Amino acid sequence: MASPGQRTPGDARRYFELSPQFPMKRGGVLHGARVAYETWGELSASRDNAILILTGLSPNAHAAANEDDPTPGWWQDMLGPGKPIDTSRWFVICVNTLGSCKGSTGPASINPDTGRLYRLDFPELSLEDAANAAHELVSGLGVARLACLIGNSMGGMTALAYLSMHPGSARAHISISTAPQAQPFSxxxxxxxxxxxxxxxxxxxxxxxxxxxxxxxxxxxxxxxxxxxxxxxxxxxxxxxxxxxxxxxxxxxxxxxxxxxxxxxxxxxxxxxxxxxxxYLYLSRASDWFDIAEHGGGDASAGLARIHLERALVIGVSTDILFPLSQQEEIAAGLRQGGADVDFVALDSPQGHDAFLVDIDGFGGAIAPFLGSL
Amino acid sequence: MASPGQRTPGDARRYFELSPQFPMKRGGVLHGARVAYETWGELSASRDNAILILTGLSPNAHAAANEDDPTPGWWQDMLGPGKPIDTSRWFVICVNTLGSCKGSTGPASINPDTGRLYRLDFPELSLEDAANAAHELVSGLGVARLACLIGNSMGGMTALAYLSMHPGSARAHISISTAPQAQPFSxxxxxxxxxxxxxxxxxxxxxxxxxxxxxxxxxxxxxxxxxxxxxxxxxxxxxxxxxxxxxxxxxxxxxxxxxxxxxxxxxxxxxxxxxxxxxYLYLSRASDWFDIAEHGGGDASAGLARIHLERALVIGVSTDILFPLSQQEEIAAGLRQGGADVDFVALDSPQGHDAFLVDIDGFGGAIAPFLGSL
The missing domain is CATH 1.10.1740.110 (Rna Polymerase Sigma Factor; Chain: A)
Structure with a gap:
């Protein structure tokens, strides 16, 4: 286990300081917390070409090689000049989730109030907290409105929280293999x-x-x-x-x-x-807790319909047993109800939930034209 | 943990002594081994109304209440007078799997050679051994040919081994939510x-x-x-x-x-x-090892086609992720190739692999007419 401040290969090279008193949804406050992030491409003068990627439970912010770190990232073939997420056009940000151990503040970080590792003294973490931290980062980078918010797996749930709590914060959204709420099997x-x-x-x-x-x-x-x-x-x-x-x-x-x-x-x-x-325990529990119904007066469809976007692309995989296709359909229907023009893509990739990491033909083939049309 | 000789509620009330030197497929011999079993109904004078039930990994031989033990069994609603497996017509035998701990000899039994529990000194167990033990029991009860062999889950694999190794030992077969060979997911x-x-x-x-x-x-x-x-x-x-x-x-x-x-x-x-x-470890590993291809010169279809039956009923469930419907189709096709008249029933029970234990309407609805037509 690397000590919290220590960089390990593949960990993010940049840090953003959150509000000195960062409030947590379920109570408590983080003092002097930060998130690690990486970027690709250039922010345009009109600041309208930013894409934020919210990740699954375990990935760090290093989605692909960049100037800071030329090693391949976890979405290496998806992200770069001329790739489906084309960094010659888009300014792409990927953030390590609040509560993770890949550079962002979490249970493995030093608690400034005690000088010791937080461990289980870390306050209860929800994906709403992770979404708020990511939103502070995006604002701090001078982006008032994302061109597109991309979330996959747990990051897709974080994205729904982000969009719910920060209306108008994104023009478009790509939702990948995720859930509006955790089902009992998951x-x-x-x-x-x-x-x-x-x-x-x-x-x-x-x-x-x-x-x-x-x-x-x-x-x-x-x-x-x-x-x-x-x-x-x-x-x-x-x-x-x-x-x-x-x-x-x-x-x-x-x-x-x-x-x-x-x-x-x-x-x-x-x-x-x-x-x-x-x-791992904190992020896993946060995934179980997430429920878009909490943003819709107790109703999941209403929670989704309160999200207003211009465009959305929802992608799911028929072999995914953890985030089944029916849940992707539910997201697509809800966002459509909220007024978005929604493209829904069901892929038959054999790789199940992980397909978005490996079936670049399938996922890139849906993402590239969607981003191209924005 | 009950000591090996001790009866616990629901454990079988009858024991059958196997051959004094019971040979095991992968090597070694069991001395003085036995299997626990229970019966329902009466064997006819012509000994042609016997049904044998081979169970999943954990059930004991107490499939339903009987004179020896009036407590409800694990297939209580399936088995009895007037029920889908009608014990007013059939003489039904259920055997506790060799290697289990519900009365049959297994790793939790005393090794007569040492006077101590076998534990990991028990020889490597395969489902072929369990099938041979069950076949000795059936022969010992005076039944040369079963009217029907029923196997569910692991017991369905044991049944395929039984039929492969003992040609002509059954007229009909009911195969339930099982596999011709373990797939990598399982x-x-x-x-x-x-x-x-x-x-x-x-x-x-x-x-x-x-x-x-x-x-x-x-x-x-x-x-x-x-x-x-x-x-x-x-x-x-x-x-x-x-x-x-x-x-x-x-x-x-x-x-x-x-x-x-x-x-x-x-x-x-x-x-x-x-x-x-x-x-548990021994039976679980035996399930992984089972491969009907070993009875077909390395080919699973050939292994199934070498089984000759008059009639077969193959039942699977669309929501079963452990023993998927595709494997039930494979069994049906193979048995058909072997000359059997095969009924194939795909149920949409929501209960997955366990449906045969709880969806008595669905399973009983297929089993009753099949047995009725024999």
Whole structure:
């Protein structure tokens, strides 16, 4: 675990200081908090070409290579000159979510009131807080109105919060594989991921360190994530029942034997020590809490219909079990009711929820013409 | 944890001694092993009215109330006089799977060679072993040929092994929500369930006891099971985003807050100390290993086509993510190729994989006329 102030490769290179007393939705205030962000392209003189990207739970702000950091980002093929999000035209901002551990203030940051890590003393985090932090950043960069707000997965929920709380803050919106509210299946999955971490004896109510770290719990949480982020259909073609070579097998009882198990282990290994467990718990719970109905007097459709946009593009994937297509249809219908001209694209990408990260043909093929028409 | 010889409520009341030297597919021999079973109805003089039920991973042999045990069983509404499996006509046998802990010999039984529990000294278990044990039981009860073999979930795979290894052993077959081979998504889920148990420090390579028992790992394994046994669609209607009453909430950080979390906790609580963790590991791995292709020279379709039946009924559920409808179609096509007259029924039950336990209208509505026509 990197200490909070320390830059790790791929972490954002720029920071924005939030209001000295940043109020949190569910109570409490952050003192001296900041968000990490990166940018691509140039803001136009009329400041009307800004796009903000709000991310899923784990990505940092490094969506693609830029001058500050030439390493490839998590949306490398989507973002850049001549790419679907064309940075020769657009000024693109990507922000690390408030509460994350990739440069923004969160449970793994120092609490200035005590000089120690926040850990579980961090106030309860909601996606509305993350949205407000992102809005402060955008305003601070001199952008009064975004040309387009893009949100995928958890970031799509944050985007709906952003648009609800800051009317007129964006002309257009691209909503990707997200939800107007967490459904019980997704809550169940995320609750179990949190439980795996909490039940790990090394979690110690958040007081872990490098020597005693909840590796096992984080590994289970990540593997369950990967299982639900992809699709059964993709894996039939990709892994079938292929066995590991015998020299790649552990000797321990019930060790991995199939390639799909080794694939999951690889994902877990890359994640476990690269994402702070307490931050994971906070962001995961914030996803469960999010409900656009709270912005619509208790009704989800009304919450969506109160968002007024000129244009919107809503994209979903038929193989996504975590954010099913029916929820993307619900978002499209609600935004349409709010007056937006909405394009709805249902993709049959086999990669499930993660398709937006890898099916650049499918997603880029929808995003490029939409942005081109703005 | 009940000690191995001890009867617990709902466990089978009858035992059948297997061959003194029962050979296991992957090597090793069981000495003095037995299977627990129950029966309903009367075997006809011509011994041609016997039905065998092979179960999923966790159920015992008590499928329904009978003279030995009047408590309701796990398929109570399916089985009995005048019910879809009509015990006034059929002699019905249900066997507890070899390797389980509900009366049959398994890792939680005493190893007669050492006088101690087998634990991980139990030989590697395959579903073919479970099928052979069930076949010995049926023969021992004086039945040369079953009128019908019924298998659901893991029991459906065991049934395919049974039919493959014992040609002519059944006239008809009912295959329910199962697989001709485990797909990578199901392997991933089961592998993660096993990992949760294995990573629990109290598992201790299988050497747990009542004081140090892998409760946390078993709880995670069971909850993940329940999540994948049901369907997202059912839960939207059943739980939506209903919160727990505040007095039902724990004070600990990140405690359950939604009804769906409490539902999962209830399932886990009922399971954790009522199923032996080592038995769970053995049966779960056996499910991953099963592949009908091994009975077809490396080809799954050929393996199915080598099974010769007069009649078959194959039932699947569109919301089943663990044993998808496509695999039921594969079974139906294969059995048809083997010469059987096959009825295929796809149900839209919202309950996912578990539908056969609860959607008695749907499943009974298919099973009753099929059995009636035999």
């Amino acid at each position: 809550i169940a999955i995320r609750s179990l991921q949190r439980e795996a971490i909490r039940l790990d004896p090394d979690w110690q109510l958040g007081q872990y360190d490098d020597e005693h770290y909840p590796d096992a719990g984080m590994s289970i949480a990540r593997k369950l994530g990967v299982i639900t982020y992809r699709s059964a259909m993709e894996w039939v073609g990709r892994f079938a029942r292929i066995r590991l070579d015998s020299e790649k097998r552990d000797d321990e009882p019930f060790a991995a034997e199939f390639q799909v198990e080794s694939y999951l282990a690889g994902h877990a290994k890359r994640f476990v020590r690269n994402f702070d467990p307490n931050c | 392997i991933a889920i089961r592998s993660l369930q096993r990992e949760a148990i294995r990573l629990d420090p109290d598992w201790q390579l299988g050497q747990y006891d009542d004081e140090h028992y892998p409760d946390a790992g078993m709880s995670i394994a069971r909850k993940l099971g329940v999540i994948t046994y049901r369907s997202a669609m059912e839960w939207v209607g059943r739980f939506a985003r209903i919160r727990l009453d505040s007095e039902k909430r724990d004070d600990e950080p990140f405690a359950a807050e939604f009804q769906v979390e409490s539902y999962l906790a209830g399932h886990a609580k009922r399971f954790v100390r009522n199923f032996d963790p080592n038995c």
